[in-house]
Amino acid sequence: MNAVDVALRSGAARLLSGRRFPRRLGLDFAGEIDAVGPGVTGWRQGDRVWGGVRGFTRGQNGAAADYVLVPRTQLSLAPAGIDLVTAAALPGVGVTALIALQRHARLREGQRMLLRGAAGGFGSAALQLAASLGVHVTAVAGARHLDALRELGAKEVLDRRLIHPGDLPGYDVVVDGVGTDLAAYRRLAPRTVTIAFAQPGALATVAASTVFGSRRIRSFSGRLRAADLATLTQRVNDGHLQPVVAGVYPLEEAAEAHRRQEAGGNLGKLVISSL
Numbered sequence: 563m564n565a566v567d568v569a570l571r572s573g574a575a576r577l578l579s580g581r582r583f584p585r586r587l588g589l590d591f592a593g594e595i596d597a598v599g600p601g602v603t604g605w606r607q608g609d610r611v612w613g614g615v616r617g618f619t620r621g622q623n624g625a626a627a628d629y630v631l632v633p634r635t636q637l638s639l640a641p642a643g644i645d646l647v648t649a650a651a652l653p654g655v656g657v658t659a660l661i662a663l664q665r666h667a668r669l670r671e672g673q674r675m676l677l678r679g680a681a682g683g684f685g686s687a688a689l690q691l692a693a694s695l696g697v698h699v700t701a702v703a704g705a706r707h708l709d710a711l712r713e714l715g716a717k718e719v720l721d722r723r724l725i726h727p728g729d730l731p732g733y734d735v736v737v738d739g740v741g742t743d744l745a746a747y748r749r750l751a752p753r754t755v756t757i758a759f760a761q762p763g764a765l766a767t768v769a770a771s772t773v774f775g776s777r778r779i780r781s782f783s784g785r786l787r788a789a790d791l792a793t794l795t796q797r798v799n800d801g802h803l804q805p806v807v808a809g810v811y812p813l814e815e816a817a818e819a820h821r822r823q824e825a826g827g828n829l830g831k832l833v834i835s836s837l
């Protein structure tokens with residue numbers, strides 16, 4: 563389950579999904595290979611994999627299912643030692659976190675990073691990856707999750723309701739998974755990255771920030787490519803990262819998972835299981 567599933571299902575993202583409903587939902591998955599297409603080498607029935615379906619435009623998604631058809635360019639072996647339902651919480655947000663931290667934030671050991679939305683799917687992955695690099699992470703989230711975020715590696719935690727960006731000190735990097743107040747948060751660091759450009763107003767703020775040159779707000783749309791998925795698997799296998807699961811719903815109860823995603827307040831990810 564991803565935040566965007568709610569927008570696709572509700573019709574709020576018709577520019578992406580197209581106007582014809584119903585639509586299939588779900589972007590990323592973990593599972594076992596059931597069959598391999600003609601000419602595909604390197605994979606066989608029973609391999610434990612994770613990855614992404616083709617994207618959420620024009621009805622090509624649909625990872626919330628018993629079976630998915632996946633191009634080999636969008637999967638890798640799943641990590642060893644965690645069950646597939648738990649693993650399913652990580653590919654989408656994990657790869658997005660890798661790309662945000664490595665390619666856009668260019669994070670290095672010893673830097674100070676402010677992370678907004680730290681309790682979310684993206685944030686809980688980005689926090690662990692940054693902490694494993696030796697980055698000093700200040701995590702911003704709802705009060706009830708602050709202790710858990712320390713356990714995931716945050717050096718400082720801030721209650722989102724008690725802070726104002728103008729009162730915060732400077733950082734080397736701001737990484738944002740929220741999409742609001744971006745102009746104010748951009749001032750806190752020479753590098754700012756948001757993944758939440760689809761939030762109302764965010765895209766305009768990102769576009770307007772190009773006047774600040776290297777201090778502009780950076781953003782991107784994550785793709786689940788095989789090489790990045792394999793890197794993510796390695797990070798989990800090396801003990802740098804664990805999926806954070808807020809709840810698991812059987813496929814027949816996917817509607818309840820949507821309601822809970824909409825309500826918010828979760829730590830980590832909701833998973834829809836067909837096992």
Ligand SMILES: NC(=O)c1ccc[n+]([C@@H]2O[C@H](COP(=O)([O-])OP(=O)(O)OC[C@H]3O[C@@H](n4cnc5c(N)ncnc54)[C@H](OP(=O)(O)O)[C@@H]3O)[C@@H](O)[C@H]2O)c1
Nearest residue numbers: 565658679681682683684722739757758782783784826827
């Ligand atoms: N660009 C990409 O490729 C990409 C990839 C993945 C996700 N996204 C987008 O990025 C956003 C985050 O994704 P996600 O998977 O992490 O979603 P998520 O699991 O819903 O997490 C969002 C988190 O932000 C928190 N939050 C809301 N307002 C906040 C504030 N003012 N300060 C601090 N935290 C706040 C939420 O808390 P509450 O639940 O308590 O409100 C929640 O914990 C979504 O808009 C999603 O669509 C983009």
